[in-house]
Amino acid sequence: MELNFWDQVKSQPIWIQLLLLLGTLSIFKTLLSIPKWIYITFLRPAKNLKKYGSWALVTGPTDGIGKSFAFQLARKGLNLILVGRNPDKLKEVSDAIQTKFPKTEIKNLVIDFSIGGNLSEGVIKIQELVEELDVGILINNVGISYPYARFFHEVDQELLRNLIHINVEGTTKVTQAVIPGMLKRKRGAIVNIGSGAAIVIPSDPLYAVYAATKAYIDQFSRCLYVEYKKSGIDVQCQVPLYVATKMASIRRSSLFVPSTDGYARAAIRWIGYEPRCMPYWPHSILWGLAHMLPESAIDAWRLQFCLRIRKKGQVKDSSKKE
Ligand SMILES: NC(=O)c1ccc[n+]([C@@H]2O[C@H](COP(=O)([O-])OP(=O)(O)OC[C@H]3O[C@@H](n4cnc5c(N)ncnc54)[C@H](OP(=O)(O)O)[C@@H]3O)[C@@H](O)[C@H]2O)c1
Numbered sequence: 001m002e003l004n005f006w007d008q009v010k011s012q013p014i015w016i017q018l019l020l021l022l023g024t025l026s027i028f029k030t031l032l033s034i035p036k037w038i039y040i041t042f043l044r045p046a047k048n049l050k051k052y053g054s055w056a057l058v059t060g061p062t063d064g065i066g067k068s069f070a071f072q073l074a075r076k077g078l079n080l081i082l083v084g085r086n087p088d089k090l091k092e093v094s095d096a097i098q099t100k101f102p103k104t105e106i107k108n109l110v111i112d113f114s115i116g117g118n119l120s121e122g123v124i125k126i127q128e129l130v131e132e133l134d135v136g137i138l139i140n141n142v143g144i145s146y147p148y149a150r151f152f153h154e155v156d157q158e159l160l161r162n163l164i165h166i167n168v169e170g171t172t173k174v175t176q177a178v179i180p181g182m183l184k185r186k187r188g189a190i191v192n193i194g195s196g197a198a199i200v201i202p203s204d205p206l207y208a209v210y211a212a213t214k215a216y217i218d219q220f221s222r223c224l225y226v227e228y229k230k231s232g233i234d235v236q237c238q239v240p241l242y243v244a245t246k247m248a249s250i251r252r253s254s255l256f257v258p259s260t261d262g263y264a265r266a267a268i269r270w271i272g273y274e275p276r277c278m279p280y281w282p283h284s285i286l287w288g289l290a291h292m293l294p295e296s297a298i299d300a301w302r303l304q305f306c307l308r309i310r311k312k313g314q315v316k317d318s319s320k321k322e
């Protein structure tokens with residue numbers, strides 16, 4: 001006697017039937033996640049960013065990712081508040097944007113987010129500006145990392161304090177200065193720049209404090225996403241892996257290491273959607289691969305990788321001193 005598939009299933013005890021059902025559902029979920037990823041990554045239309053308000057505020061817009069974000073936002077027709085530490089670089093960037101997009105209104109705000117600056121004073125300046133302008137978008141981009149990899153006991157006091165002051169306190173306080181206006185108008189989008197160091201790899205050895213500040217950014221964003229969703233404010237943590245900037249000490253871009261423009265062009269299309277996202281698609285392929293490997297293997301690879309960065313950095317440092 002030959003039983004067909006369904007008769008076989010029906011003759012199993014109920015718990016096996018349940019397991020089969022769950023297994024089938026999870027396979028479907030995995031299969032469906034691929035077309036969903038393709039849709040979101042390549043086909044989903046970007047939100048109309050001007051509907052959040054006519055101004056966007058970008059921190060750290062004088063170099064790297066922040067600078068490209070500023071150009072992309074101007075291209076979308078937004079006016080800009082650029083918050084940076086160096087007045088000359090701010091002027092240079094805003095002149096370049098103005099030349100390319102003559103209709104854009106730009107205001108420069110000089111704030112040094114390091115421990116040498118006065119953050120409270122900076123926050124007051126932002127509050128004053130935000131009170132009179134319809135700021136719909138906030139890009140919390142400013143951030144520093146270690147000059148090169150090192151053990152935690154080798155992190156000097158100044159670097160330690162700056163990492164927390166710039167990455168954590170800066171982002172937190174700027175967000176708090178901008179949110180009341182968004183709440184009043186019931187619309188806004190906040191993008192906080194996180195890092196794969198805190199989200200994709202299980203650990204980032206020899207960058208402990210940097211990775212930990214980015215873990216803060218991730219959870220901070222996730223909570224605010226839930227807190228303010230009903231108030232019309234879309235909070236998001238964007239997660240880049242390596243991007244060719246001075247922070248990453250990478251000059252040349254490649255498929256897995258985009259230029260800042262390549263990154264920002266992808267990033268702008270995600271604003272207002274998922275609470276946590278990886279805008280540049282080759283990065284998310286790496287993320288998917290990392291998921292499949294055992295954590296201990298990634299830990300071991302990363303430690304070796306960062307030990308090499310540390311060695312190189314130390315050699316450079318000692319040749320500078322000579
Ligand atoms: N590049 C990557 O591979 C990568 C990967 C993951 C996450 N990220 C994150 O992306 C963000 C931008 O990084 P990036 O690679 O574009 O860095 P970057 O090229 O070093 O640019 C950093 C920007 O922040 C500004 N800045 C630095 N310290 C400041 C301070 N004390 N006060 C005010 N402004 C200050 C810089 O100003 P100056 O022009 O005056 O220097 C510059 O405009 C950071 O949050 C970083 O953690 C980067």
Ligand SMILES: *[C@@H]1O[C@H](CO)[C@@H](O)[C@H](O)[C@H]1NC(C)=O
Nearest residue numbers: 117118119120121122124125
């Ligand atoms: C920082 O600025 C605030 C507000 O202007 C001021 O009250 C405070 O004294 C300043 N702090 C320092 C250390 O200069």
